[in-house]
Amino acid sequence: MRVEAVTAPSAPATPAPQAPALTRRASLNAVQALLDYGGKxxxxxxxTPLLVTGLxxxxxxxxxxxxRLIGYITAADARPTEALRLVIATRQGxxxxxxxxxxxxxxxxxxxIFLPLVIAVGAALVWLAPLITKVDGAARPAVQLATALLVATFLLGALAAVPESVLRGMNLGYKRMGLQAGLSLAGGALMVLAVRRGLGIPGLAxxxxxxxxxxxxxFWLLARRYVSWxxxxxxxxxxxxxxxxxxGWLAGGExxxxxxxxxxxxxxGAVVSSSVVTTYVLTGYASRLALGLHFLVVGSAMPGLGGVLPDRPAAERCVPARRRLAAARARHHQRDRRCAGPRHRPRADARTRDGRRLPRVARRAGGPEHRLSRAGRQIAAFGSAPTLAVTRAPDRGERARARRRRVGQ
Incomplete structure (x- = not known):
């Protein structure tokens, strides 16, 4: 309901002009992401070796x-640019x-709204940074200055992410092809220059x-050029x-x-030392590389995955049938606990499963009012698997105890 309030147009909206094919845009976005990742x-x-040698x-x-410490501020600003990207993506039609x-x-x-909270969290991180990094008294001002500059970088990056979110929401991320890689090269050159000049970690920040x-x-120039509105x-x-x-949901996930x-x-860093952190980070570089490639592949495949998802009405029709099946099986288990003797052994006929008569509501769940498409049946089977896995185990144990009681009689 909250998304509807944002995505609803202020006036009767007309269909957007014919846009390029989704597959073509997704392919171009994948190529652009690959170039950016290659540049990084x-x-x-x-x-990295130059920084380790210089510092x-x-x-x-x-x-x-x-x-890594500055990354925690991302949850304090509520991620409005990510929410903007999602809203623009739903409105591009x-x-x-x-x-x-x-x-x-x-x-x-x-x-x-969240700017005062971000500033407060940033000030707290500036004060806590020397304690977490365990630096001596001479290096404390440099660490605090670097942390303050990184907080300012985060605030500036949040504003810079607004035009980027608009481009990505309009599925025009490929328009920055090669630009992000060039900026990564420029950033690396600036970092090496700062270390060579002896500026230390404040120079890196x-x-x-x-x-x-x-x-x-x-990004502002690109958005002004390619997004007319x-x-x-x-x-x-x-x-x-x-x-x-x-x-709020995005901030919680972040x-x-x-x-x-x-x-x-x-x-x-807080328990051992910063030197151990260097060894740990350099050792885990390959794993982070594999994780980045995984995110790249999944992000590029998202448009195709969105096209094969089943329709919402089919998924909604599965919900009542699944609930009635779960409730019916729960009632069946309660009856078995009360009636475990030989006289109450269930009969087997054409409408039973594993020698147990299915309740009428379970048989009726497959009637015309709940006939689903193939995609809907797949959703129902996938969603019912955890329920069946949980309910079948007590079922076998109860029947085994009933057999032991009958043998004892």
Whole structure:
């Protein structure tokens, strides 16, 4: 219901002009993602050894800890740009430029709502960073300055993600083909330059801030060029509440992901030392590479997966049948507990399964009112598998105990 409030057009919308084929756009997006990922890999292979050599194992471990620590702020800003991407994606079939601009305005309003919380969390991280990284007194100002610059980079990146989310939501991510890879190369060059000049981890953080500004400017130019309606309009309260609801779910998922995937480095740095973090990060580089390739393949296949998903009415028709089947089997188990003697042994006939008469509601669940398409039957079978797996095990145990009681009689 919350999505409907955002996706509803302000005026009667006309169908959008004929767009290029979805498969072609998905293929171009996959090629663009591959180029970007290749650029990041190249930068990582070349720049990482130079950073470890220039900073040393201990300071490079501190840099990795700070990078993972800043990632926790992503859950504090409620992820409005990700929600904007989803909303724009659902609206790309409508010819409603005013509604699209209000969606951008809603994302900016949500960002402003959570801005004080982000600043508070960032200030807390600046204060806690020396304690988590376990640096001595001389390095504390440098660590705190680097953390403050990384927090500023995060705030700038959140604004830069608005035009990027519009491009991705309109399925025009391939328009930045090669640009992201070039920005990755520029960022790597800035990091190496900062280390060679002896700026340390504050210089690395400053290079990330400069890279964030360049990225935002490039995406803004691309959005202005390829998205005719790109702009900001004042949203209504229902639209802001709807996007805020989507952002809340995304923020919760992001927090769980960060706790699951980024806590290992923080724990090692806080319990052992930053040098161990360097060894751990460099050793796990291959696994992170494989994980990134997995995300790349899955993200490229998403448009095709969306095309083969079954229709919503078929899935909804499965729900009452599954509930009645589960309730009927529960009543059957209760009757078996009361009637386990030989006189109450169930008869086997054409309407039974495993020697047990199916209840009438279960036989009726396959009637005309619940006949589904092939996709709907697959959903029902997949969704009923956990229920059957749970209910069949007590069924076998109860029958075995009943047989032992009959033998004892």
């Amino acid at each position: 890999l190249l930068v990582g292979f070349v720049v 040393g194992a201990s300071l490079y471990g501190v840099w990795e800890i700070l990078s 409508l010819n409603d430029p005013a509604g699209d601009r209000r969606a951008v305005g809603s994302a900016l309003v949500v960002w402003l 400053l290079s990330q801030l400069i890279l964030g500004g360049l990225t935002g400017a490039c 790109f702009g900001v309009a004042s949203p209504s309260r229902p639209e802001v509440r709807a996007l805020l609801g989507i952002s 927090l769980i992901a960060k706790v699951s995937l980024a806590s290992d480095v923080l724990i090692l």
